[in-house]
Amino acid sequence: DQQVKQNSPSLSVQEGRISILNCDYTNSMFDYFLWYKKYPAEGPTFLISISSIKDKNEDGRFTVFLNKSAKHLSLHIVPSQPGDSAVYFCAATNSGTYKYIFGTGTRLKVLA
């Protein structure tokens, strides 16, 4: 049962352009969503999060959008930089369970 899905396994973007990474979820009880970035042989590092009471959260070049009716969230990176090349995971949780469910990841490659 894949409760959190990232349907694009990979994405290539030119440096300076916008990267948009998408994530869909099925469990309407999820109320907190996070994006993590992962480099090879390292642990995931937190990027940005959003609570279900909001529809947008911004932190520098990173913006997360949440569409609760569509059960969809997206991460926008503007402008994209070569150092952003990594695997991006979205994660979701219901604060009552303390269990974070991760998507399968999207490999982003930013081309110089």
Added chain:
Amino acid sequence: EPEVTQTPSHQVTQMGQEVILRCVPISNHLYFYWYRQILGQKVEFLVSFYNNEISEKSEIFDDQFSVERPDGSNFTLKIRSTKLEDSAMYFCASFRQTNEKLFFGSGTQLSVL
């Protein structure tokens, strides 16, 4: 920024042997997790631990797996009799309270031969 520390970074073992993966979560955190990632696949939840007991576990976390917080700082994952399919990167994670970000360690790469 505080860190979750995992040791060893690499562990090679023979099938059927016991392994213990060690983690030191961030000191004021209350919730502890083990996740694993088989090469090229998603990050999978194994177990969560709160108040000195397992709060939730996945179907992967069978009788061969156990967790312990023996001394108030370390958090260990034991695999009693390793199988080839246990080969993966194992991540420890922790957080302080709900709706806060999960901090991950850098992982232990377990190779079962």
